[in-house]
Structures are given as structure tokens and as C-alpha cells.
Amino acid sequence: MEFSSDEDIGSENNDFNFNAEHLFNYYVSTLLCTPPGMTKEEGESILLGSNTELISGRIAKYLHSLVDESPILILQRFNIMLDAMEYSVGYVKNLLPETRNTEKVLWKVFRASLKAFPCYKVLSSLVEKVLILSFQCRNKWKEEKLPIVGQMYENIYKMTIDFVRDFSNQNQLKMDSFISKVVTNSADDFLRMSNSHKKLNLLKINILGQLSRKFGPIFGWITELGLSNEVEVRDFYQLRGEYFLLTNVSDTIFDAIIAYPETGNDIKIMGKIMEKFGVEGRDMISKCIIESINRELLHVGVCTDVILKVYASCVESLKILDNTCVMMHRICKIIKDYIKKRPDTVRSIVNYLINDSSSDWHTKTQQNSGLIVDEEDMAQVNDEFLPSVEENTIRYWKQWKPDPPDAPPGDSRFYRQSSDLFNMLVSIYGSKELFVKEYRQLLSERLIEEEFADIVSEKRYLELMKRRFTDGELQNCEVMLKDIKDSRLTDIKLDEKNIVKFSTQVRVISKHFWPKIEYLTFKLPDIFKDATNKYKKSFEEFRASRTLTYYSSSGTVLLNVELNGVYIDMSVSIIQACILLSFTKTECSTVADVVDTLKLPRNIVKKGLEYWTSLGYLTPVEMNDDEGYALVKTQINSEKVRKMLCNQDQESDEEEANIDDGTIIDSLEQYWNYTRNLIANSNDGIKPERLLQLYKMFNSPSKRGPSLDHVVTLLQRKVKQNILSVENGVYFIVKESST
Incomplete structure (x- = not known):
């Protein structure tokens, strides 16, 4: 060769x-x-x-x-x-x-x-x-x-x-x-090539199984290469495969949080994998979740109830993902800061806690008797050397780890790790006093408005609440429940005497322990006046040294209405019932006549007359240059009336919201002089967001306050009146042209 x-x-x-x-x-x-x-x-x-x-x-x-x-x-x-x-x-x-x-x-x-x-x-x-x-x-x-x-x-x-x-x-x-x-x-390149058509998804069951199926060919190939250090190479690929998982499930991890608790096991696995990569892994997952929250959750198209449900899922799932709870507080703070700006947040939180049966916070509350402590109160407490119960065990000391580097300096570790869903939701208020106030308001509405309020469930819920608050903070609520229970016993005893022609259920409340109830005073028809007087007299005999003061406009009446041979049962408000009863003496009346008879404001009477007109019982007529109404002469279509009553019940919430919107916008007019001067004194103009924060200061926390849309509607109204001008979302006073 x-x-x-x-x-x-x-x-x-x-x-x-x-x-x-x-x-x-x-x-x-x-x-x-x-x-x-x-x-x-x-x-x-x-x-x-x-x-x-x-x-x-x-x-x-x-x-x-x-x-x-x-x-x-x-x-x-x-x-x-x-x-x-x-x-x-x-x-x-x-x-x-x-x-x-x-x-x-x-x-x-x-x-x-x-x-x-x-x-x-x-x-x-x-x-x-x-x-x-x-x-x-x-x-x-x-x-x-x-x-x-x-x-x-x-x-x-x-x-x-x-x-x-x-x-x-x-x-x-x-x-x-x-x-x-x-x-x-070349590990990352080989991992990308391995079963590239198979995507990792946290919403699917068993993320480790998905990982094994995707990278199975890689590990089989490494074995067949016959390398002397095969174990080290496999370990390295295992680590890079887990890193690949972190970087490639980022688009589904927020969906997995929403789907909790079904995805709880996979989230726990992700937490263990994330821990291996320290600050880099934590930042990677945190950034992805925050971006998804800002993009998909925190905007006007998502209702408050949905945001609260996601917030609750974040609290529960992020505690599993990161047992130091640093990520939970950081991510939940973003949602909390946004949702605090919504006017219906306070009420939505209370409703969520009361009605949410899917969450296990009720069970955890039974196991945890610790009181709620405001975060501000813990700011001055040094709990660095305060051990928790589990920290006293030998096992804990062997597994002890310091707080992660991304934990806020001076952050209370005890407060951070002891927070649960209930604490985190209450913390949105800013103080537990505000939460108790709103809970008391909603409890009063349920006890008064619901015909058969579930006292047992309300009592059970209150007992759970007492584990988180002091007895004095919830004393009013206990009295309210006792009032309703006593009222039912009183109804039964007085009903046995048969002193009233019809069955009566009265809510006897202790005025000083209940929230203020708005009501109208008007002249009751004789049938109602006679019943209330008899009930009052019997009550005074039954409960010596105590008397009753009626809230005339509160409550409902179950009527059996007969007109032209057609009978229909319906539940209406007392005012609506009184307006219809005024037509039992005369078949037609003017609006002024009904106002004079019942001593009610004209707009309320007009609304009641229109209600009965919509059901087909009254028809408008002209009388003495005033609006008049008369009982219809034709037979009532009972099926049509029942259908309308059913539809009204379903649409009542939407109608109430629409009415509230108009009322809220009109109520902002009372601050117009203040608003006008504020805008006039600002050379750079005023944005609606700043006005919204000011208006919220004037609003009661327990009532629905103005939203950004309400403020913008008010300002646009002034623009149409040529009082204000707007440029790029900033409003200015229109200066009068000099002549």
C-alpha cells in the first residue's frame, strides 16, 4: 500500500x-x-x-x-x-x-x-x-x-x-x-428531538408519566451507546429533562392552578423539580404565572367572582408548589392589589366564603383555632426565633432549610407560612373589622329576605368564624341569629292563638345589634294594619316590657289573586300588595289617588302600578288630566302571568344592577362642584382613575360603590354638556371664550 x-x-x-x-x-x-x-x-x-x-x-x-x-x-x-x-x-x-x-x-x-x-x-x-x-x-x-x-x-x-x-x-x-x-x-438538543410531537401538559394526568414517555427514547439510546460513565450521563439528562419540563409547561401551569385540586399531585411534583433549580426555577415559574394572570385574569372582561375563585386556587395550589409560601404571597398580592379597586369585592368575598363548598377551608378551620392577625400588626413582631409546632420535632431540624433568597427582607416567616385561604381572602379587605362589618350586613339581608333562612347552617358557619375572631367581634351576629330563632318560636305560639286571619311570619330584631335597615313609612291598608296591631298586642303580652316597631316597607306577601274568575298565587312586596288592594274599593284610580291613600312617594306608586300593568291586572286610562289605571275587564291569561313572574325572578338581578348603575352615576353629581374645582386647579388635567379613588373615600364600604365605568360615564356626560373636554383620556375644564 x-x-x-x-x-x-x-x-x-x-x-x-x-x-x-x-x-x-x-x-x-x-x-x-x-x-x-x-x-x-x-x-x-x-x-x-x-x-x-x-x-x-x-x-x-x-x-x-x-x-x-x-x-x-x-x-x-x-x-x-x-x-x-x-x-x-x-x-x-x-x-x-x-x-x-x-x-x-x-x-x-x-x-x-x-x-x-x-x-x-x-x-x-x-x-x-x-x-x-x-x-x-x-x-x-x-x-x-x-x-x-x-x-x-x-x-x-x-x-x-x-x-x-x-x-x-x-x-x-x-x-x-x-x-x-x-x-x-448537546443534551438540550437531543431532548428537543425526542418525541417532538408529544407535548407536556400539566392538565393531563401524571406529568412524570408524560416526561418518561417523551424522553424514553433518549435513555434507551444512551444505554445502547455503552458509555463507561452511563450513570452520570443519565443523571445529567434526568436533570436537564426536568429543566426542559419547567421551561415547556409554562403555558399550562396557570391552567393547572385554575384546575386545582384535580392537578394537585402534578403541582406538588413541579414544586420538587422547581426546588432543584433554586432562584432560577422559582423566577421562571413566578414570571410565567404572573404574565398569565395579567393577560388572562386582571381585566374588565372577567367578573369579580371568577377572579376570587382563581385567587383561592392560587392560595391553595401555590402553597403546595412552594412550601415557603413566598411565591404565594408575591403572586396573590398582584391579584389582591387589582381586585381591591373593584367596588363589589367586599361583598363577593363574603359570599364566596359562605357559599363555597368546594374549598376545604371549613375543615381546616376546625383544625386550626388560631385567630386572624392583621399583617400590619405582625410587622413589629420579631418571630425569627419563634418555633412552630412542627419545628420542635427532630425530623424538622434535620430537614430545615433557610428562607429562599427571594423572600422579602424582614418578612414574617410565621405569618407567611401560617396563612391559609381564609386569612388570605380576609386580608384583601385590609382589616378584619371591615370583613366582619360586611359579613354582618350580608347576614342581616339573608335572615330578613329569605323566607326560610337556614339557621343551623348559619350557626355552624358562625362557629367556624369564631375560631378566627374574638367573641366580641361577632357578638352582633350571634344576637341576630338568636333573634330569628326566637322570632320563629314566637310565630308558632301566636299562631296557635289564631288571632290573625292569615299566617304571619315576623322577624323580631334587636335594633341596636342589627345593621341599619332602610325603610319607608306609609299608611297600611286596614287588613294589614289590623294584623300588625293584633300581633303587636299579643307580643307585648307574651314578652313583657317589650314592644314592636314595624318596618312597614320590608317583607313580602303571598297573595291569592282572583280577577274575573281566574286565581293565581304569587309572592309580591308589601308595597305592591297595598297598591293592588287599593283597587278593591274602586275599579279605577289616578296615580294621585293612590299616593294620597297610601302616603307613598309618586315614583314608587307609579312603579308599582306599572308592575301590575305588566302582569295584565291593570290597564292605563286617562282621568282628570292625570294618569289613571283601572282593573281589566277581560279574563287573565294565567299561563302568561306565571311565565312572566318566573322570568321576573330570573331577571331581577340584572334589572337591579342596571338600576344601581344609573343611581350610582346620578349620586356622583353631588360631588360635581368639588370635582369641577379639582379639575380646574390641575394644569395637567385629571384622569378618571384618580377621581375613582377620591369617590371611594366618600362611599360606604358595605354598599356598592362607583366603578371606573361609572366615573367615565359621568365625565362623558359633562363633555356632551360642553363643560369638560377630553384628550387621550385626560379631562380638562372647557374655558369660556373671551368676547
């Missing part, structure tokens, strides 16, 4: 047509650093490593020409290089038979040449291409359904495996550490 000199290869610029024999000769001449006719002195010089850099430079010169070649061609030429190395070792061994360990020393020289600077970088790049070819062929071989095509991929794959094993041969090159390094350096 003839050797090719370095000059011959150089003259062809390392870009000759592939010829295995030609390339083999080139490799041999490069490795031996001499054309045929090597002397013993030259052989000994090679064994001493004198030509290592020269060999490395010459090999690198040729390898650079392969950078743009296909992986399969690179693989073929690598195999020729290995054959040339094996031939060269045998050649020198035969040349120097008396020298000991010739093979071992020369393989060491070749290994050093490949790892030297000129060769190492390009060799790494080419080997990476071969490894990628290996992994891709393995996957296509496993997936290919056509036997012929599958056989082709299998053959190529086996060629790559043979190359890796020859390259890593412990009796020759021993380049297994080099192969391992290339495999680990």
Missing part, C-alpha cells in the same frame, strides 16, 4: 473525490508524520510525543473540510481514520519489536493529538453530527412501518454505535469521556 504525502493532500486542498484507499493512505502518512521508509529513530520520536501537535494540526486541517458534509459521509471517513490508526499502531510495533508497550503508548499519542487544540473543536462538532444521526436513525427505525426502509435506518444506526464503541475502546483510543462530553453538551 502506498502512502500519500502531506504535500499531495495539500495540493488538492483537502477536497478530493472520496476514495477510501486514498484517504487511508493520507491518514497513515499524517499519523506517522513521514512518507514510507520510517526509521527506528523516527518511530521512537513519535512514541515520545514529539510530533503530537503536528499530527493534531494535520488531522484538523482535513477534518475542517468535512464540516459541511453529510453526517453519513463524516461517519464513513471517521471509520477510515480509526482503521488507519490501528494500522499505524501495528506498523510501529513491527518497526520497534524490542520496545515495550508500543501499542499503549502510540494510542496515547493519537488520543493526545485528537484532544489537542487544533483538532478538538472541529472533532467535537463532527462527532455531534454523527451522534445526532445515530439518535435520529434509531427513532426512525423504531417508527418506520416499511421493512426495507426500517432496515436501512437500522444499518446506519448500528454503524454509529460501532463507531462510538470503537472510539471509546478502552484498549485503544479511550475517547469515551470525549463522547460523553459531546453527549452532555
Whole structure:
């Protein structure tokens, strides 16, 4: 076999047509650093490593020409290089038979040449291409359904495996550490290629199972490579696979939080994985959740009740994700700061806590008798050395970890980790006093307005509340429940005496313990007046030294209305019943007549008359230059009336909201002089957001206050009146033009 000199290869610029024999000769001449006719002195010089850099430079010169070649061609030429190395070792061994360990020393020289600077970088790049070819062929071989095509991929794959094993041969090159390094350096690329069609999704069951199925081909391939440090490589890939999980489920982690508790196990697994990557992992997940919250949750298109449900899910799930609760407080604060600006937040929170049966905070409250402490009250408390119950155990001390670096300095660890859903929801108010006030208001509405209020459930809920508050804070609520219970007993005893013509249920309340009740005083019809007087007299006999004061406009009446032979049962307000009863004495009346009879405001009377007109019992007539109404002469369509009553019940909430919107906007007119002066004195104009904060200061926390839409509507009204002008959302006073 003839050797090719370095000059011959150089003259062809390392870009000759592939010829295995030609390339083999080139490799041999490069490795031996001499054309045929090597002397013993030259052989000994090679064994001493004198030509290592020269060999490395010459090999690198040729390898650079392969950078743009296909992986399969690179693989073929690598195999020729290995054959040339094996031939060269045998050649020198035969040349120097008396020298000991010739093979071992020369393989060491070749290994050093490949790892030297000129060769190492390009060799790494080419080997990476071969490894990628290996992994891709393995996957296509496993997936290919056509036997012929599958056989082709299998053959190529086996060629790559043979190359890796020859390259890593412990009796020759021993380049297994080099192969391992290339495999680990390209870990992220291989992970992306592995089952790229399979997406990781926290909303699907068993995230670890998804991870195993996605990266199963990778670990099978690593095993088949036969690396000496396979365990270390697998551990590294396991870690990078978990990092891949963190970076690739970011678009579904917020959905998983919303779907809690169904996703609780996967969230717990994510927390353990996140902990392995320290601050980087925490910041990655936190940033993703915050971006999703700002994009999908915190905008006007999402109602307050939905935001509260997500807030509750964040509290529960983030405690599992991060048991230090640092992330929970940071993320929940963003939601809390936004939702505090909504006027219906206070009421929505109380309703959520009372009506939410899906949450387990009721059970946790039974287990936790700790009182609620405002965050401001804990600010001055040093609890750094205050151990909790679990901290007193030996197990805790063995597993103790400091707070994460992203924990706010001076943050109360005890307060942070003891917070649960109830505490976090109450903290939105800013103080527990405001929560108790709103709870008391809603409790009074339910007890008065509901015909059969569930006293047992309300009492059970109150007992849970007492575990979080002092007895004095909830004393009024206890009295309210006792009043309703006593009222029912009184109703039963007085009903047994049969002193009233019809069944009566009266809510006897202790005035000083209940929230202020708004009511109208008007003249009751005789049938109601007689009933209330008899009830009052019997009550005074039954409860000595106590009397009753009626809230005339509060309550409902169950009527059986008969008109033209048609009977219909319906539940209406007392005022509506009184208006209809006024037509029992005369078939037609003017609005003024009804106002004079009942001593009610005209707008309320008009609204009541329109109600009965909509049901078909009254019809408008003209009388004495005033609006008049008369009982209809035709037969009532009972099915139509019942359907209308049902629809009115379903639409009552929407109608009430619409009425409230108009009322709220009109109520802001009382602050117009103040608003006008404020805008006039501001050179830069005023934004609606600033006015909203000012208006909220004037509003009662227990009532629905103005929203940003209400303020904008008021300002736009003034723009139409040419009192204000608006530029880019900023409002200015329109200056009068000088004449």
C-alpha cells in the first residue's frame, strides 16, 4: 500500500473525490508524520510525543473540510481514520519489536493529538453530527412501518454505535469521556428531538408519566451507546429533562392552578423539580404565572367572582408548589392589589366564603383555632426565633432549610407560612373589622329576605368564624341569629292563638345589634294594619316590657289573586300588595289617588302600578288630566302571568344592577362642584382613575360603590354638556371664550 504525502493532500486542498484507499493512505502518512521508509529513530520520536501537535494540526486541517458534509459521509471517513490508526499502531510495533508497550503508548499519542487544540473543536462538532444521526436513525427505525426502509435506518444506526464503541475502546483510543462530553453538551438538543410531537401538559394526568414517555427514547439510546460513565450521563439528562419540563409547561401551569385540586399531585411534583433549580426555577415559574394572570385574569372582561375563585386556587395550589409560601404571597398580592379597586369585592368575598363548598377551608378551620392577625400588626413582631409546632420535632431540624433568597427582607416567616385561604381572602379587605362589618350586613339581608333562612347552617358557619375572631367581634351576629330563632318560636305560639286571619311570619330584631335597615313609612291598608296591631298586642303580652316597631316597607306577601274568575298565587312586596288592594274599593284610580291613600312617594306608586300593568291586572286610562289605571275587564291569561313572574325572578338581578348603575352615576353629581374645582386647579388635567379613588373615600364600604365605568360615564356626560373636554383620556375644564 502506498502512502500519500502531506504535500499531495495539500495540493488538492483537502477536497478530493472520496476514495477510501486514498484517504487511508493520507491518514497513515499524517499519523506517522513521514512518507514510507520510517526509521527506528523516527518511530521512537513519535512514541515520545514529539510530533503530537503536528499530527493534531494535520488531522484538523482535513477534518475542517468535512464540516459541511453529510453526517453519513463524516461517519464513513471517521471509520477510515480509526482503521488507519490501528494500522499505524501495528506498523510501529513491527518497526520497534524490542520496545515495550508500543501499542499503549502510540494510542496515547493519537488520543493526545485528537484532544489537542487544533483538532478538538472541529472533532467535537463532527462527532455531534454523527451522534445526532445515530439518535435520529434509531427513532426512525423504531417508527418506520416499511421493512426495507426500517432496515436501512437500522444499518446506519448500528454503524454509529460501532463507531462510538470503537472510539471509546478502552484498549485503544479511550475517547469515551470525549463522547460523553459531546453527549452532555448537546443534551438540550437531543431532548428537543425526542418525541417532538408529544407535548407536556400539566392538565393531563401524571406529568412524570408524560416526561418518561417523551424522553424514553433518549435513555434507551444512551444505554445502547455503552458509555463507561452511563450513570452520570443519565443523571445529567434526568436533570436537564426536568429543566426542559419547567421551561415547556409554562403555558399550562396557570391552567393547572385554575384546575386545582384535580392537578394537585402534578403541582406538588413541579414544586420538587422547581426546588432543584433554586432562584432560577422559582423566577421562571413566578414570571410565567404572573404574565398569565395579567393577560388572562386582571381585566374588565372577567367578573369579580371568577377572579376570587382563581385567587383561592392560587392560595391553595401555590402553597403546595412552594412550601415557603413566598411565591404565594408575591403572586396573590398582584391579584389582591387589582381586585381591591373593584367596588363589589367586599361583598363577593363574603359570599364566596359562605357559599363555597368546594374549598376545604371549613375543615381546616376546625383544625386550626388560631385567630386572624392583621399583617400590619405582625410587622413589629420579631418571630425569627419563634418555633412552630412542627419545628420542635427532630425530623424538622434535620430537614430545615433557610428562607429562599427571594423572600422579602424582614418578612414574617410565621405569618407567611401560617396563612391559609381564609386569612388570605380576609386580608384583601385590609382589616378584619371591615370583613366582619360586611359579613354582618350580608347576614342581616339573608335572615330578613329569605323566607326560610337556614339557621343551623348559619350557626355552624358562625362557629367556624369564631375560631378566627374574638367573641366580641361577632357578638352582633350571634344576637341576630338568636333573634330569628326566637322570632320563629314566637310565630308558632301566636299562631296557635289564631288571632290573625292569615299566617304571619315576623322577624323580631334587636335594633341596636342589627345593621341599619332602610325603610319607608306609609299608611297600611286596614287588613294589614289590623294584623300588625293584633300581633303587636299579643307580643307585648307574651314578652313583657317589650314592644314592636314595624318596618312597614320590608317583607313580602303571598297573595291569592282572583280577577274575573281566574286565581293565581304569587309572592309580591308589601308595597305592591297595598297598591293592588287599593283597587278593591274602586275599579279605577289616578296615580294621585293612590299616593294620597297610601302616603307613598309618586315614583314608587307609579312603579308599582306599572308592575301590575305588566302582569295584565291593570290597564292605563286617562282621568282628570292625570294618569289613571283601572282593573281589566277581560279574563287573565294565567299561563302568561306565571311565565312572566318566573322570568321576573330570573331577571331581577340584572334589572337591579342596571338600576344601581344609573343611581350610582346620578349620586356622583353631588360631588360635581368639588370635582369641577379639582379639575380646574390641575394644569395637567385629571384622569378618571384618580377621581375613582377620591369617590371611594366618600362611599360606604358595605354598599356598592362607583366603578371606573361609572366615573367615565359621568365625565362623558359633562363633555356632551360642553363643560369638560377630553384628550387621550385626560379631562380638562372647557374655558369660556373671551368676547
